[in-house]
Amino acid sequence: MHFVTIALTTICCLGTGLSAIAPAPAAPAASAAVGNPAAPASNFYLELRSVMRNVPYKQIEHLVQAYLLNDAEFQALIREINSLPTYRLRMQLLNQPELRQFLQWLSQQLILSGGSLKVFEDLELEIKVLNKYPHWAQSVNGIGGFEQEFSFIYPLAAIRNLLETSAQQSAVFGEFWQRVVGLKPVYERFLATTQAKAFANRLRTLGVDVAGLDSFLRYQLGWSNDTVIPSYDYDYNYGFY
Ligand SMILES: *[C@@H]1O[C@H](CO)[C@@H](O)[C@H](O)[C@H]1NC(C)=O
16 A cells, blocks of 8 residues: 555645745734624634644654664655655646646635645654664664555544545535545646656655555545555554654
8 A cells, every 4th residue: 555655745745835835924814803703613724724633743753754764765765755856746746727726725715714824834744863762773664664654553544534524514624625626637637747657667666555655645635435455464563663
């Protein structure tokens, strides 16, 4: 399965890209609330934040740190993600008109509800350069090991469920989810480009389960209803803490 180095990186990069294109912050929501006491009880920014709180951020940060410091395969993957061609690919993706439109809408809705795209900065990882626990040096197990541990800690189905439930409970969140689901054709079009295919090949060469990553993204973002079933047996004696 798996994935998520990239999912995560995509989200982080997106977050960073987002802040870059985000319009200047609007007046604080507090003043809007004062002027409009009849404001609806639902608040998109808070709703989105509460969904994002289910991302086990600290655990992911530890996992990424352990692998980044101690695992050569994972280090190669991170170098690939930070290479110039991959940077260009990311820009190419962010420049897709539908995605730009989506981000503009998202930014507006967040500002209207008292937040901003900075909400995604919470997902940025802070990696320190020394092992937090000495056994990290021996507990890493290549990209496959990372994928396995990531899928073990990331509540994919629960988050998908929460996205759908939230969409039913609030009009703006409903539109948000509809728009996310509506990005599927952009994703398909992007995957079909020569540059994206070359990137997928480079990932495969590095040992990434690209098909698993693809299923993960599709399921998480509502582009597919096929649950991602881990294809391995997790060894519970071999956690990374
Ligand atoms: C997933 O299931 C929902 C509810 O049955 C449906 O509305 C939606 O179209 C399905 N999505 C895909 C990508 O098949």
